[in-house]
Amino acid sequence: xxxxxxxxxxxxxxREKMADNLRDPIVRTMPQPADMNGNGDIFGGWVLSQMDVAxxxxxxxxxxxxxxxxxxxxxxxxxxxxxxxxVSIYGKVAKTGRTSITIDLETVVQRRHDAxxxxxxxxxxxxxxxxxxxxxxxxxx
Numbered sequence: 001x002x003x004x005x006x007x008x009x010x011x012x013x014x015r016e017k018m019a020d021n022l023r024d025p026i027v028r029t030m031p032q033p034a035d036m037n038g039n040g041d042i043f044g045g046w047v048l049s050q051m052d053v054a055x056x057x058x059x060x061x062x063x064x065x066x067x068x069x070x071x072x073x074x075x076x077x078x079x080x081x082x083x084x085x086x087v088s089i090y091g092k093v094a095k096t097g098r099t100s101i102t103i104d105l106e107t108v109v110q111r112r113h114d115a116x117x118x119x120x121x122x123x124x125x126x127x128x129x130x131x132x133x134x135x136x137x138x139x140x141x
Contacts, residue, residue, distance in 0.1 A: 025088035026054035033083055042081035047107060047121055048072070054089040055103040059127035062093055062101050064140050067127040070100070075123035085109040088117075094124065099136040101127045 027050055037043040052069055059067040081087060088108050095102040107121040131137045 023090055026057055026091050027087075027089040029087050031081060031083055031085065031087060036083060039080075040083075042083070042085075044077060047077075047081060047087070048075070048123075050087065051089055051105045051107060051121065051123060052125065054091055055105050055125040056127060058091045058093065058103055059101040059125075059129075062096065062139065063127070063129035065137075066130045066132075067101065068130050068134070069125060070128050071126040073102075073124045073126060075121070077121050079109075079118055079120045081107075081109055081120055082111065084112040087120075096139055098138055099128050101129065101139060103127065 029050060031042045031046060035042050035046045056067055056069065086109060088110075089105055090108070091103050091105045093101060094104045103125050105121075105123050105125060106119060108117040108119050110117055129137050129139045
């Protein structure tokens, strides 16, 4: 049925599967002037914080509960982030241990008025599943 209740005509349009390289960001945000460092770029600590939020959200889904960041085992700042950039953070589970979850994260930006994605940072964050008392617990299988 269409929006006015009439039967829809079949137009035999074949729906294609979305490309495997299309993905949704865990976090998408835009830095503000207050997030700038002395050079006029976005402070590295700001992007680390955003990546920690994104990694923690993914790790919490895997852990089915609370997690705590215990390490950043790798981090690279490839390009600066500018005020007005649309920042997207993508992640994937790299490894799951008994209590730990290792997340690979990548930050890309779209510069103002430009749709091209530019990789600006990437890193590996390690989280531990914790119980209500903050003690490590097993990650569900």
